[in-house]
Amino acid sequence: MKRIHFFILLISSTLFSCQNEVKFTFENPLEVDRTDEVIVLSRADLAAKMDLAEGRLPVLKKADGETVPSQVDDLDGDGKWDELVLIVDFEKNQKLELCAELVAEESYPKYKKRTNLRLGIAQQDGSWKEVDTYKAIPYTEEFKIISQGEGVTWENDKIGFRVYFDCRNVKDLFGKLLPRMVADDVHTPEFGSYHELADWGMDVLHCGSSLGSGGIALLKNDSLFRVGSTDVYEYKKIVEGPFRSVFELRYSGWDVDGEDMEAVERITIYPGKYWFESDVTIKGCADNDQIVTGIVTSQLKDEPFAFKAADFQCIGTHGVQSLNNDELGMAVIVPKAEAGKIDRTSDINFFKLGYETVKEKGFSNIISETYYIGQKCQSGVPAKHYFFSVWGLEKDQWKTENGFKKYIGEEAEKLSAPIVKL
Incomplete structure (x- = not known):
């Protein structure tokens, strides 16, 4: 796994002054308060203003000396960090000046984990070994579940998702009642069945032969082709940290109506959000083909919905459709300029x-x-979309369709108007 550093540096405001430090200024362009906003600075952004000495890593602080929660990520595996990820709260229309300095690498203690990622592979002694890269059993061989929780699991402090690590390649989800990270404990003797309601939550979705909670397909000549039963289905962890976790699902030998295609889905999850980000890249598709993302409807009693919010087209479902027989909402938002066919x-x-x-x-x-x-x-x-899910048992707002739509609209507005670096 790539080396990642998590840090918090506590410095008394009486000992710290922003006057002589490198400064970055950010602005919230919206008239709304924003919590757990993600800001990403590249290595080049920092290098343009300061000498990035070997063995030292950047820390950003507010004017009073308070350290901004952050992590540095090596995305390309060359042993050097590429991006600095910040988690910042903003008041409406706020301008915020942050000061950057370098701190010795060994001085960085860890933050509490707010995102998590895991693929555990079955061992002979019955345990699960976490891996950073792995290939699923080819679909031409006998079907066998080899992974913890049947697949790759990614989660934050609000909700959890998983994708089956076999030819089904369906996405599923965990509803959460606590901010606990559960992926490491699933399928261990002490954990119990995730199909039964526990203090942390449970598996809330029935998937069947659908796309589940955000599965991927290609629409070609009015037919849907699932990204499944490919010659190669590979998992690769990119980064795992307290404030951002990223991985890829890589496919080759994908037969789409007689054409051989390749696909990569890069999934990113941040803290405090009821959604994950997906970037899907397909090689070999024609201009009139469409990448498809879907939502299971097997338990849906009410009509699905669709609406536009800020720069996005949204589709979604809401109703008493969870495996706990209570409210569950799921939605996808796609940039309006890229949105295609909506159907069932x-x-x-x-x-x-x-x-x-x-x-x-x-x-x-x-x-x-x-x-x-x-x-x-x-x-x-790459084509980007965001998949949302909320569970009525976790929060009263999620018990109504309007409450869910309100949240989607607010998030779409924020995604359409990101924090500005001045």
Whole structure:
């Protein structure tokens, strides 16, 4: 795993002055307060203003000496950090001046974890070994669950997600009642069944043969092709930290209507958000093909919704549809300029019709029971979307569709008007 440093430096305001330090100024362009806002500074941003001495790492502080929570990330694996990630609260229209200085690498203590990432592989003694890279069992071989929680899990202090690490490649989710990180403990004897309600939460979603909570497909000639049953399905951890965790799912040998394609999905999760960020890159798609992201509808009793918010097109569902028989909301937002077809698949059970991809799970690779949105696909170019989910048991606001929509709209506005570096 790449080397990452987490830090907090406490300096008395009586000993610190911003006057002689390197300064960065940021502005909140909106008339709303913003909590847990993410600011990313590149190594070049820092190098333009200060000498990045070897063995020392940047710390940003407010004028009173308070350290801004942050982490430095090595994204390309060359042993040097590439980006500084800051977590900052802003009042409406606030301008904030931060001062940068370098601190000895060994002086940086750790922050409490607010994001987490894990792929654990089964060992002979029954334990799970965390890995940073791994290839799933080829779909041509006998189906076998080899991973903890059946797949890759990523989470923050609000919610958790997982994707099956096999040819199903369906995304699932954990509702949370506590800010506890659970991915490391799933499927251990002490943890209990995640299908049953516990103090931390539970698995709240039934996926079936749908796209689950944000699974990926390609829309080609009016047909949907799941990113699954590929020759190669590989996981690669990019970075795991208290304020940002990033990984990639890499696919090759993907047969799409007789054409051989490749795909990469890079997923990023931050603290304090009820969503994750996904960048999907497909090589080999035609200009009229669309990347598709979807939401399972198997338990949905109410009609799905769609609306525009700031720079985004949103689709979503809300209702009593969780495995705990309470309210669950899921949504996808896609940039309006890239948004494509919005539709709903049939509810046909293709497995019962003989299209049996995984007999042990009653799973068919043909997508059904899914509400989806398309997004322009340009070969080799990443397409970004955000997947949201909320659980009514966790917060009263999530018990109503309007409460969920309000949150989506607020987040879409913030994503459309990021914090400005002056």
